[in-house]
Amino acid sequence: MRLPRVKPEHAPYQLSDGTIRLGGALHGIASEITDVDGWAWAALMLMNGTRSPTEIASGLRSSFPALTAEDAEDIVATLLSSGHVEEAAPGPCQELTEQEKERHSRSRDYFRWVDLTPRDHGWEPQVRIKAARVLVLGLGGTGSHAAWSLAAAGVGRLHLVDPDVVELSNLNRQMLYTEADIGRPKTEVALERLRQVNSGVEITVERSTVASSEQLASLVDGFDVLALCADRPREPSGIQTWANRACAKAGISWVSGGYNGPLVSVGVFGPGGPCYACVRAGIPPQPGADYAWPGVTGASAGLSGHLVAHDVLALVTGTMATPPGYFHGVTMLDPDGHVYARYPSRPQCEICS
Incomplete structure (x- = not known):
């Protein structure tokens, strides 16, 4: 310096x-x-x-x-x-336009605060976000908030996958849709809304149901991080298990989030840490642990989606303090109900041991 x-x-x-x-x-x-x-x-x-x-x-x-x-x-x-x-006298940043610097000036202030890696000009985290390629799977309660947050953050490329159309019952929590969108494919509406949020982000969509682990493995190819916001098929041996294997094979990180009533939790997994199967094996079985219960408000869906986006951005920028391989979250009815679960790799795990 x-x-x-x-x-x-x-x-x-x-x-x-x-x-x-x-x-x-x-x-x-x-x-x-x-x-x-x-x-x-x-x-x-x-x-x-x-x-x-x-x-x-x-x-x-x-x-x-x-x-x-x-x-x-x-x-x-x-x-x-x-x-x-x-x-105090940072050098120039050539990778961002002046318009991008103005748009993301508050993000720079945030990363300056939390980033403990010495930097040349302070824009390095935002440059990494601009270069990132993120796959968002599921555009419901968690996914709609996560997709908005990632687009607003300036992620360079977003690919959004969801099979559903907008329904009236979605509108209590899924922020991208309105009454006028009922019956339209979620991917179609999300593409319109997010391009209005940030026209500088490359956004593509795919109206598709992920029906096999092989299909998911094909989808994650070419991406840096998977934001898994879908909950079907259910565990055991459901979509989180598929993501665990597909992302390990691709060598990329993934974040999975959702809600179980007032419990909002997010899992962060990737190279260098215990995998989903190992961490999940250490948590006692409980109803709705795979985000299967339907009770949700806009607040709980928003929390889960924005926590997913936060963890994706922390992975992309390299500002994540804790290595991958854990669940975290909050219990909304208990001020002291913070969630954190991390368990080591099992000795015989074929994915992460």
């Missing part, structure tokens, strides 16, 4: 024992530094966007003459690699 500064969202503060916290403890990305001698704090105070790393190390030595040049440089380098520091 030429002129590093601490990200404003990560402004450091000291505890009474001298420990430094960066990133905000409530946001899940905080770091703590044990700083008995005050060296790290002094370096962070010098990182205000007006000094080069060499000048920061020199200033540190001026304040602490006992520090060697090598030690001062190591302290500065460690802080620069922490992800809590950004370039």
Whole structure:
């Protein structure tokens, strides 16, 4: 970095024992530094966007003459690699147009906050989103929200697959459709609506029922991530099992989401983590665990869809803090009812062990 500064969202503060916290403890990305001698704090105070790393190390030595040049440089380098520091004078980003930068400026602010990888100009996550190819399977309660969110985020290519037509009972939760659309194919309506949301995204559709694992394997070919928002055929040995095998064979990640009454949960799977079958084997059987129960509101469908989109974007941008291989979610009637389940690969699993 030429002129590093601490990200404003990560402004450091000291505890009474001298420990430094960066990133905000409530946001899940905080770091703590044990700083008995005050060296790290002094370096962070010098990182205000007006000094080069060499000048920061020199200033540190001026304040602490006992520090060697090598030690001062190591302290500065460690802080620069922490992800809590950004370039005050970022270089140009050629991959995005000025219109795209304006459209996604708030997304850049978000990724600057959560991305702990040092970047040249801060637009790198958005560039990855623009280059991404995402398959959305199912355009119902979860899928309609997920597809909208991914289009709005600027995913470069979206392919939407669904066999159904719009029905009156869909309209309590499926955000892409209106009363005037009843009887029309969901794919047709979704294509119209999403092109109005973001004309810069390449969107294609396919009105089709996925009837076999072989068909699903063919569909995922050429995509980076599968957003599985369909729930038929049911488990066991249903569409999630098919996705588990198809995506493992293709070497891509996939995200599956849905709702079971007030329980909204999402599974994240892919290379480098335990597969769906292994994680699911560790969870006690429960009714509706495959998103089979019909009770849903616009709020619960929206939560599931946007959680799916969030996890897809985290995978695409490389900002996912936890490796794939887990379920997470919320229980809407319990403020403390956060869901998280992760189990290791089973020794004999042919997919992930």
